Amino acid sequence: MRKFDAIVIGSGQGGVPLAKKLAKAGWQTAIVEKRWIGGTCINDGCTPTKTMIASAAAAHIIANSQEWGITVSDFKVDLEKIVARKNKVVRSFREGTTKSMEKIQGLSIIYGEAVFSGDKTLAVKLADGGQDEIAADHIFINTGTLPSIPPVPGLDTVNYLTNTTIMDLTKLPSHLMVLGSGYVGLEFGQLFRRLGCQVTIIDKNKQLLQHEDEDVAVAVKKVMETSGVMMYSNANVQKIEQTGDVIRLQLTANGETHAITGSHLLVAAGRTPQSKSLQPEKTGLVLDEKGYIPVNDKLETNVPGIYALGDVKGGPAFTHISYNDHLVIYKNLIHMENVSIKDRPIPYCMFTDPQLGRVGLTEKEAKAAGYKVKIACLDMTRVARAIETGNTQGFMKAVIDSNTDKLLGVAILGPEGGEVMSALQLAMLGGLTVTQLKEMIFAHPLYAESINNLFMTLDK
Known part of the structure; x- marks a missing residue:
C-alpha cells in the first residue's frame, strides 16, 4: 500500500487546483481520475457546450442577416465541422490542464477507478490493468454527477x-x-x-x-x-x-x-451524484437520501479528514462553486484560516441567447425572508446598446432592500446578461447603494450603462 498526505478523487474544477496547491505546499498528493482530466466542465459541460453555442449563434446571425441590412443568399450547417471544432477546443483545455499537473513535483496522477476499501484507504482499478492500494489521512472527493434517467415507461x-x-x-x-x-x-x-x-x-x-x-x-x-x-x-x-x-x-x-x-x-x-460507486460505507461515509455527500460549512464530511467539493456534495451545481470549494479547503488546511461556505454569493448564468445572469435573492425569496423590498425593472427594448445591436429580447430586474437602499439580488435576461450581472454582483459585495449605482458614470453605450436607467425607473 502506498501512503500519501492527500488523495483527491476526481479531477474536476475543484480537484485539480486543490491537488496542485497541496503538492506545492509540500504534501505528497495523489489525484485519481477514471476518465479524463478536467471533469464535467472541460469534457462534457461548459467548454464543449459554449463552443457549440457559438456556432449556433453564428448560424442565427447569418439566417437573420436581413435585419442588419445584409443579404446572404444561402448557407449550410456542417455539424461535423462544428463538432470537430468543439473537440479541438476541449482537447486543448484538457491537455493544457494535464500538462500543468504533470510538471508539479509531489503530485502523482493515477488513472483508474477508486473505491474505498477501508478506513481512509482506496483500491484503484487502474485504467491500464492491475490494481493499486493507496491511503491518506486527508481525502477529497470531487467525483461530480452523471445524467439522471427518470423512470419513464419505455x-x-x-x-x-x-x-x-x-x-x-x-x-x-x-x-x-x-x-x-x-x-x-x-x-x-x-x-x-x-x-x-x-x-x-x-x-x-x-x-x-x-x-x-x-x-x-x-x-x-x-x-x-x-x-x-x-x-x-x-x-x-x-x-x-x-x-x-x-x-x-x-x-x-x-x-x-x-x-x-x-x-x-x-x-x-437533472443529475445524479457519483458517490455510491465509491463504496463510501467502507470508510464510514454517510450519504443523504439522494446520494449526495453532506458536508459542514468547511466542506468536511461526517468522517474527519474526508472532504467533498463540487457537485457531489449537493447544493448549487456550478463550476465556479467547485473552484471556490477548493479555495475554502486550501486556506483552512494550509493557511489555518477560518473560511466558510456559509452565505457566499452564488452567481450563475444560463447561456441561452439572450443570457440569464442571476445572483442573490429572487423577489419571492426576499419577501419570504421578511425583507421589505422594492423592485426595479427595465425592458431591453429601452436599452440603447440593445437597440443599436438589434438584440432587444429580455429585461433587467433588481430586488432592493427598501430599508438600506442596497441590492438583494438581480436577474439580467439580455445580451451579455452574465457580464452585467457580474458588475452588479461586485456592487452588492461592495455595499453600494442603488442611488450610487443610478448616478455612477459608465462608458457609453455599454450594456452596463443601462444600470443607470434600471434604477432611474424607481423615480417614477
Missing part, C-alpha cells in the same frame, strides 16, 4: 441521448425532443433549433425554471418560443417507444393528451 428501450452523447452527433436531428427544461434542456434546445432542427421541450413543471421569479420564467419561455421551440409545460410523459428511427412520446399536458414523434430524444432531467 425510456430504457429507446436510443436516447444525454448532454454528453448529443455533442457527438455528426448528423442533425430532423426533430429533437427534450425531456427536461433546466439549463441543459434550454441551452441545447435553442442550440439545435438555430442549427435548423425542429425542437420540442417537455417540462414536467407548471412554471419554467422553478427557482426563478415567475416574470423571469415567463420571459425565458417567450425567448424559447420566439426561437421556434415548441414548449409543453405541466406535462407528464406516460409512454415512450421507438420504431426504426422514429421515437414516439405519449404525454398529457394541462389536461390534454398529445402524441409526439421525433428522430432524437435528449434526456435532460
